[in-house]
Structures are given as C-alpha cells and as structure tokens.
Amino acid sequence: GKYHCPVLFTVFTNNSHIVAIKTTGNVFAYEAVEQLNIKPKSYKDLLTDEPFTRQDIVTLQDPTNLDKFNVSNFFHVKNNIKVIDPDEEKAKLDPSYYLKNTNTETRETLLELYKEFKGDDILAATMKAPEKKKVDKLNAAHYSTGAVSASFTSTAMVPETTHEAAAIEDDVVRYQYVKKKGYVRLHTNKGDLNLELHCDMTPRTCENFIKLCKKNYYDGTIFHRSIRNFVIQGGDPTGTGTGGESYWGKPFKDEFKPNLSHTGRGVLSMANSGPNTNKSQL
Numbered sequence: 001g002k003y004h005c006p007v008l009f010t011v012f013t014n015n016s017h018i019v020a021i022k023t024t025g026n027v028f029a030y031e032a033v034e035q036l037n038i039k040p041k042s043y044k045d046l047l048t049d050e051p052f053t054r055q056d057i058v059t060l061q062d063p064t065n066l067d068k069f070n071v072s073n074f075f076h077v078k079n080n081i082k083v084i085d086p087d088e089e090k091a092k093l094d095p096s097y098y099l100k101n102t103n104t105e106t107r108e109t110l111l112e113l114y115k116e117f118k119g120d121d122i123l124a125a126t127m128k129a130p131e132k133k134k135v136d137k138l139n140a141a142h143y144s145t146g147a148v149s150a151s152f153t154s155t156a157m158v159p160e161t162t163h164e165a166a167a168i169e170d171d172v173v174r175y176q177y178v179k180k181k182g183y184v185r186l187h188t189n190k191g192d193l194n195l196e197l198h199c200d201m202t203p204r205t206c207e208n209f210i211k212l213c214k215k216n217y218y219d220g221t222i223f224h225r226s227i228r229n230f231v232i233q234g235g236d237p238t239g240t241g242t243g244g245e246s247y248w249g250k251p252f253k254d255e256f257k258p259n260l261s262h263t264g265r266g267v268l269s270m271a272n273s274g275p276n277t278n279k280s281q282l
Contacts (some may be wrong), residue, residue: 005029007036007046007227015063022056023043033057036227047225047241054130056218175203184205184213195268202255205270211247212280235269235281244280251277 004011005028012018017030024045043052054169059065071077078265149233174261182197212218217237224241236244246252253276271281 005032007032016061018061020058020060022058023052024048024050144218178203182210198260201257204252205255208247217280233281246279251279
C-alpha cells in the first residue's frame with residue numbers, strides 16, 4: 001500500500017506538501033490543514049478533534065523549501081542519533097554476525113563445521129512435505145497445485161507424479177453463494193439508522209460488520225470524528241480514532257467495486273488508515 005492523507009485521501013508523493021500535528025502525531029496533506037484548520041481558524045486535529053496551536057504544525061516535507069532536502073542539517077545526523085533495530089540486535093546474538101569480513105578459507109571451514117553439526121537437521125526440516133488441504137467438489141480449483149512440475153525441475157522438492165487440483169480458499173467458496181443484501185438497524189441517541197449492506201458485492205466487509213454487531217462490539221461507542229458537511233466517523237470502542245479491530249482480530253483487504261463509491265449523503269463505508277487496513281471503524 002501507499003501512504004495517503006486520511007482526510008483528502010490523496011497519495012503522498014515526493015512532490016506532496018506534508019505536515020504533522022505535534023500534539024497528536026497525526027500526519028496530513030498541508031492542503032487539508034490549510035482548508036480545514038488554518039483558514040477557518042479552527043485548530044482541532046482532523047482525526048481526534050484534539051486542540052492545538054499554529055506552532056504545533058510541523059512540516060515533514062515541503063517541495064518548495066530546498067533546505068529541507070539538505071540531509072547534513074537533519075537533527076539526527078548532526079547529533080549522530082541512531083535508532084536501535086531490534087532485528088539487528090537479535091542477529092548480534094548469533095556469533096556468525098561478527099564474521100562478515102572473514103577470508104575464504106575461514107568461511108569454508110565454518111560452513112563445513114555448520115553442516116556437520118546442524119545441517120542434517122535443518123535440511124530434514126526443509127524437506128518435510130507440507131500438509132495437504134482436503135479437496136472436494138466445492139473447493140477444487142480448475143488448475144493443479146504445480147507440485148509435479150516443481151518436483152521435476154527442482155531436486156530440493158519431494159518427488160510427485162500425480163496431478164492434484166489446488167484447493168480454493170474457504171472464504172472464496174463461501175462468498176460465491178451470497179446473493180442477498182444485508183440489513184442492520186443502528187440505534188443512536190439521535191434516532192435509528194436503517195442500513196442496507198451490499199453483502200452480494202462486498203461479502204467480507206459486510207460479514208465483518210454484521211458479526212461485530214452480533215457480538216455487541218459497537219454498543220456504547222461514540223462518533224469520535226465529525227467534520228461538518230463532510231463525514232462522521234465511529235466504530236472505535238476507545239473513542240480515539242486509533243483503536244478497534246476486525247472480527248478476525250487482524251486487518252482485512254479492501255473490497256472496491258466500480259459501481260459503489262462514497263459520494264453523496266447517507267453512504268456507509270469502512271474507515272481505515274491506508275490500503276487493506278480495515279478493522280471496525282466506519
């Protein structure tokens with residue numbers, strides 16, 4: 001995915017004017033802050049509604065300011081500040097990390113030693129055949145697993161002589177039988193909202209929303225973000241705009257349809273922090 005402004009939904013490029021709010025850490029396109037904060041003199045974070053001052057607007061990238069591209073003036077470069085990489089620290093626990101500049105003879109000796117004591121176990125683990133998923137008439141694909149050709153061209157693969165149909169993902173099989181719309185009544189302190197869900201076109205998104213409703217996930221939540229004549233956003237149990245999770249506990253992919261677009265009033269869609277990051281907010 002690509003980073004974009006959470007308000008204007010414009011993708012950030014090398015030519016984008018990007019700013020951040022120091023008090024919240026949220027990042028926006030400068031155009032959004034200029035139009036919705038600076039000009040109307042309403043200094044409230046566009047995501048969390050937290051107040052801030054004009055001095056709290058930090059420029060991250062300004063294509064018109066050439067001094068911003070001078071790396072030697074960066075604070076962390078001037079002060080020699082480095083961020084500790086946890087992956088690198090973990091790699092340092094392996095003694096071989098410090099042997100990057102060894103000569104050929106030493107390298108070959110260590111490799112031979114490694115093979116003698118560990119190599120067989122590791123090779124056996126990699127040669128273990130993966131568990132085969134049960135295939136029936138419902139989830140059988142029209143193409144094979146490719147195991148025969150792979151074993152024929154690579155000696156590292158387990159020999160296979162029988163073509164087997166690949167198994168289609170369970171969700172793909174289930175969703176092809178969804179043909180009807182879904183309906184949800186949302187009770188608010190301003191009245192009820194009757195929602196029609198396009199389950200036949202966006203089944204995964206609708207399943208997530210309906211199952212969250214069934215487990216009372218949205219009970220007592222608030223609309224944490226409201227921009228006049230633009231959008232109202234909710235679905236976050238923490239009420240901060242940064243919380244919430246999907247029914248499956250992890251973000252799920254976008255479901256875009258050319259005939260479904262968020263235009264006009266009364267349209268419900270998922271709210272996320274970028275491509276394929278849908279959770280519970282709407």
